[in-house]
Amino acid sequence: MRRLSLCLAFALLLIAPPRAALAQEAEIQNTIRSQIDAFLADDFVTAFTYASPNIRAVFGNPENFARMVTQGYPMVHRPREVTMGEMHDEGGVLWQRVEVTDAQGRPHVLDYQMVNTPEGWKINAVDVLRAEGLGV
Template sequence: MIRHNLLSLWVLLALSLAGAVAHAADPPGEGDRAAIQAVIDSQIAAFRRDDGEAAFSYAAPAIRHMFGTVDNFMAMVRGGYRPVYRPQAYHFGAVTVVDGQIVQKVHIVGPDGGAVTAFYIMEQQPDGSWRIAGCSLGAPEERSA
């Protein structure tokens, strides 16, 4: 029950961020794309080694506030985001702007061999760094990762 509630909160927050995230007119430049991908790479690496503290550190402030603790965050990820938590393989797709939000597509082969596309909503912080403000999983856009 708690796991389902946490997942629901995560999805609701990701969907409601349209009003909270600064609106961007253009996709980020090459330097920002590289920084965005480095954040996602680093979080996935932290998941793979079960380093919840590090994984949680890549979440945007609103996500950190919503989950409150590393344990709550990791329970949500383990329960609802297995492909992100334990990918067999992944590669980055396009960075797009959707409703003013920067979205990084990541094509993933999950632990069960199934393909999904993860849509990471990225938020630039006042210091210029990037953090993950939400993630949703969808049907695969490409067959291999």
């Protein structure tokens, strides 16, 4: 009986993600949701704080960042619905999959590249992916 209990405990450790990984995923998803909430409020100053130092350096100020988002990522600026997908690691880089339904009801799939900074998790890139079965 003890052997069975040990086997079950070991199996659970193998299939259950560690608490640290779950906490990290929650922090990453919170960063993304917080930036989207700031976009919905047209608070680009706050939204800019969720961008990585590299992104902040490229755009220089919240106004330039706002132009890029509203013109290049309207589905993120005004989403109707946001659903977090799986997080994945590509060569040591963490990506969070996000499914967004835009204001017109069209679905979009995006990958958010995340970087850990002294100020917490920041968004370093957003890739718009081609959704299977969609003409995106």
